[in-house]
Amino acid sequence: MSLPSSVAATAALLEAGGYVADPALATTVFLALAMQRPLFLEGEPGTGKTEIAKVLAEQLGRRLVRLQCYDGLDLAAAAYEWDHARQLMAIRLAETSGEAGVTDIYARRFLQSRPLLSAIDPDLPPAVLLIDELDRADEPFEAFLLELLADFQLSIPEYGTVKAAVAPVVVLTSNRTREVHDAIRRRCLYHWVDYPTATRERQILARKAPNVGERLSAEVVAFVQRLRNEDLFKNPGVAESIDWAAALSHLNQHELAAEAVDETLGVLLKYQDDIAKIKGAEAARLVTEAKSVVR
Amino acid sequence: MLMPEAAMAPLPPVPTGEGRLAANILNFARLLRRAGLPIGPADLLAATDAVQRVDLGNRTQVRIALRVTMVHRHEHTELFDHAFNIFWRDPEASRLAQAMAAIDGRKEPPPERIPPGARRLAEAFRPQQEPRKPPEERQEIDAVMTVSEAERLQTMDFEAMSAAEISHAKAEIRKLRLPLDERRTRRLRPDPSGSRTDLRATLRASLKHGGEIIDLSRSRRVTRPPPLVVLCDISGSMSRYAQILLHFLHAVANDRDRVQTFLFGTRLSNISRQLRARDPEVAFQMVSHAVPDWSGGTRIGEALAIFNQDWSRRVLGQGAVVLLVTDGLDRDGAAGLSENMERLHKSCARLIWLNPLLRWDGFAPKSQGIRAMLPHVDEFRPVHSLASLRALIESLSRPASPREMDRWRTA
Numbered sequence: 001m002s003l004p005s006s007v008a009a010t011a012a013l014l015e016a017g018g019y020v021a022d023p024a025l026a027t028t029v030f031l032a033l034a035m036q037r038p039l040f041l042e043g044e045p046g047t048g049k050t051e052i053a054k055v056l057a058e059q060l061g062r063r064l065v066r067l068q069c070y071d072g073l074d075l076a077a078a079a080y081e082w083d084h085a086r087q088l089m090a091i092r093l094a095e096t097s098g099e100a101g102v103t104d105i106y107a108r109r110f111l112q113s114r115p116l117l118s119a120i121d122p123d124l125p126p127a128v129l130l131i132d133e134l135d136r137a138d139e140p141f142e143a144f145l146l147e148l149l150a151d152f153q154l155s156i157p158e159y160g161t162v163k164a165a166v167a168p169v170v171v172l173t174s175n176r177t178r179e180v181h182d183a184i185r186r187r188c189l190y191h192w193v194d195y196p197t198a199t200r201e202r203q204i205l206a207r208k209a210p211n212v213g214e215r216l217s218a219e220v221v222a223f224v225q226r227l228r229n230e231d232l233f234k235n236p237g238v239a240e241s242i243d244w245a246a247a248l249s250h251l252n253q254h255e256l257a258a259e260a261v262d263e264t265l266g267v268l269l270k271y272q273d274d275i276a277k278i279k280g281a282e283a284a285r286l287v288t289e290a291k292s293v294v295r
Numbered sequence: 296m297l298m299p300e301a302a303m304a305p306l307p308p309v310p311t312g313e314g315r316l317a318a319n320i321l322n323f324a325r326l327l328r329r330a331g332l333p334i335g336p337a338d339l340l341a342a343t344d345a346v347q348r349v350d351l352g353n354r355t356q357v358r359i360a361l362r363v364t365m366v367h368r369h370e371h372t373e374l375f376d377h378a379f380n381i382f383w384r385d386p387e388a389s390r391l392a393q394a395m396a397a398i399d400g401r402k403e404p405p406p407e408r409i410p411p412g413a414r415r416l417a418e419a420f421r422p423q424q425e426p427r428k429p430p431e432e433r434q435e436i437d438a439v440m441t442v443s444e445a446e447r448l449q450t451m452d453f454e455a456m457s458a459a460e461i462s463h464a465k466a467e468i469r470k471l472r473l474p475l476d477e478r479r480t481r482r483l484r485p486d487p488s489g490s491r492t493d494l495r496a497t498l499r500a501s502l503k504h505g506g507e508i509i510d511l512s513r514s515r516r517v518t519r520p521p522p523l524v525v526l527c528d529i530s531g532s533m534s535r536y537a538q539i540l541l542h543f544l545h546a547v548a549n550d551r552d553r554v555q556t557f558l559f560g561t562r563l564s565n566i567s568r569q570l571r572a573r574d575p576e577v578a579f580q581m582v583s584h585a586v587p588d589w590s591g592g593t594r595i596g597e598a599l600a601i602f603n604q605d606w607s608r609r610v611l612g613q614g615a616v617v618l619l620v621t622d623g624l625d626r627d628g629a630a631g632l633s634e635n636m637e638r639l640h641k642s643c644a645r646l647i648w649l650n651p652l653l654r655w656d657g658f659a660p661k662s663q664g665i666r667a668m669l670p671h672v673d674e675f676r677p678v679h680s681l682a683s684l685r686a687l688i689e690s691l692s693r694p695a696s697p698r699e700m701d702r703w704r705t706a
Binding site: 006007023024027028030031032034035037042071072074082084087088091094095105135138140158175176177178179182185186188189190191192233273 | 333335337338341344345348349350353355356359360363364366367368369372480481482483494495498499501502506603604608609610612613634638
């Protein structure tokens with residue numbers, strides 16, 4: 001499928017994939033597609049950064065190539081690896097058959113693709129490359145990405161340069177557990193994904209948790225929005241709201257009730273300090289407030 | 296940078312085609328630069344390109360187009376939006392000057408500062424004088440609580456430090472290294488006596504001998520020191536040490552990578568970027584402008600709470616070691632201190648408390664703040680003189696003994 005031609009078309013495309021984007025994000029995604037620049041999304045966990053890449057892949061009819069980052073991620077795991085066993089075998093075969101050429105052990109067939117190489121492989125259909133949680137990888141790994149992000153190509157010393165036939169859509173995400181280097185930031189379009197407004201969060205819930213009743217979902221959103229203003233160690237993300245609404249729905253709740261909120265608080269808050277702080281009186285107060293707003 | 300046709304074309308829109316738009320973007324970028332945003336020529340080209348792709352009648356789209364190309368950090372977003380609102384409200388030149396002034400008002404006043412190093416130059420021409428005693432060698436300390444009730448928003452004057460003092464202390468401090476026990480990473484590097492076989496390198500070497508493997512190439516794991524996070528108290532009771540500790544922190548920040556430095560009194564300031572300036576005088580001048588609360592009161596609990604909330608997840612990854620430099624004398628009566636110390640302790644690999652009060656032999660952890668903090672630290676050490684700094688550094692190179700803290704906790 002071709003790339004969207006305007007911001008409105010981009011918003012519609014994301015919408016069709018079940019992603020409710022605010023105008024700023026839709027503009028950013030449109031520009032990333034139009035300018036063929038990588039998209040660097042930073043934000044709190046659970047604000048839908050990874051989801052954008054998935055929806056883009058689905059809606060653009062491209063394959064999704066995902067690279068989950070971790071400490072110690074190296075070229076062999078991220079980009080490519082030579083198949084040493086087959087190379088050795090080829091050398092032995094050449095010896096026994098009396099042929100001289102051993103230099104072709106660096107042929108393409110001995111090269112094993114990992115996500116980065118696969119995303120720019122000109123022999124494969126166009127891709128959406130998701131480099132997830134870049135902050136989890138250590139700094140040396142970022143250097144591997146620079147060439148790829150700037151020119152959508154990889155230089156392999158023994159083989160040559162592999163360049164994408166169609167520029168992949170590249171999405172990088174970070175939770176800011178570490179500051180990503182300026183060199184990466186400069187090559188990307190940067191966007192901070194914030195928590196959604198109440199209206200948008202209700203739209204998201206309607207999309208993502210369709211089985212949850214209107215009243216419950218409105219109250220859940222009002223409650224979570226208020227909770228984010230409390231002084232918590234970790235604020236609940238949209239993903240947590242969706243899970244929580246689904247959890248309450250599974251418990252056959254049709255509206256917020258203080259007891260059910262207390263029992264399911266662990267779906268929303270993931271630190272004991274936060275749960276202890278909110279549980280009981282504070283939760284009851286927030287429930288009352290949320291109800292008064294919805295009514 | 297691989298760009299489609301638009302950028303490959305000889306950039307006609309920038310100077311001519313768009314008329315005032317391109318010129319305005321240029322002016323806007325200059326405004327942002329004056330406000331302290333790092334915007335390079337590449338960003339400018341990208342911004343011009345981006346703006347032409349969105350609906351120029353739609354203000355939000357234009358703002359986002361400029362923002363995604365010119366802003367690379369979340370911290371700068373607010374400043375950008377503010378500048379955008381001022382600049383793109385009225386394009387007339389007369390208002391522009393106002394906008395410039397408004398933006399300039401948001402950052403520290405730049406000019407009529409004596410260029411750093413000027414005083415040192417002046418002193419260099421003066422005849423040699425008797426070096427004053429560096430303050431860290433003083434033996435007495437007043438135990439009076441110098442915490443003032445109102446927050447004293449004063450800027451500390453580093454001018455008081457003479458070149459002789461600097462060079463004396465600097466020479467000493469430069470010899471200090473922080474040899475924290477290294478952590479194994481998952482990276483490999485070639486090493487003939489390494490424990491792992493590097494097949495890729497082995498095969499490459501074998502090609503020289505017609506595919507015959509003569510020698511195995513080996514590699515070993517790389518070790519590197521863990522990230523270091525320093526939280527330093529600059530309240531009134533600590534001011535005697537702040538000056539010399541800053542030197543130490545500057546030396547540490549320039550000696551190794553991954554050092555984050557925070558100062559706290561009544562508020563928390565991240566001075567990591569300022570300390571990275573090579574010249575200590577330049578660095579300290581930047582620090583003194585960035586930090587508003589020199590020699591005020593201390594709210595340790597609150598400062599730690601802010602650190603835990605805003606920074607801990609960003610800087611405490613990958614086995615970070617935390618140096619907490621404070622005397623533990625808290626103005627707030629240790630409110631929230633215990634909880635936040637516990638959170639901090641649980642978020643880092645090793646928490647070391649450096650306390651200048653520990654210089655006294657008869658020191659006993661009596662103060663409320665100290666008692667609240669002690670259960671949550673891995674090590675407790677003095678830091679009041681060059682000698683104690685040196686002792687600290689020696690002890691840091693070996694892992695902490697689990698029993699060491701017992702004598703403080705039972706006290």
